[in-house]
Amino acid sequence: MAELTLKSLGAEFGKSTKAKLSNASAEGEPEDQLRAPLERLVDGLAALCGLPAHAVTLVGETHLGDLKTRPDYAASVQNALAGFIEIKRPGKGADPRNYDGHDAEQWEKLQTLPNVIYTDGNEWSLWRHGELQ
Secondary structure (H helix, E strand, O other): OOOOOHHHHHHHHHHHHHHHHOOOOOOOOOHHHHHHHHHHHHHHHHHHOOOOOOOEEEEEOOOEOOOOEOOOEEEEEOOEEEEEEEEOOOOOOOOHHHOOHHHHHHHHHHOOOOOEEEEOOOOEEEEEOOEEO
């Protein structure tokens, strides 16, 4: 097994997403093709940080009742809510200030949260209470 490094995790994420997005026999929603690779990436990052197996849990489509929205994932670390991850289709970018329509409306709600990661699989950004970190 190859040594676990940030570089190896990034390479595996890229390889996995490319295979899903360029499949000639089936085509799914581009955003959805990032889910499984992202979950594996987060597991690998947790291991790289020395966390025990299953210490980080991603819970999909978590409904935030007060905000009336559902980020793609809520992320907990050792059963404590740490933040949220919002996936956009590849090519959309990871700066929600540039979004329009539904995505802009969702950003208006999510920017009130303390930790939100946006990604389109190519770009990544971390937002804390609406401020880019």
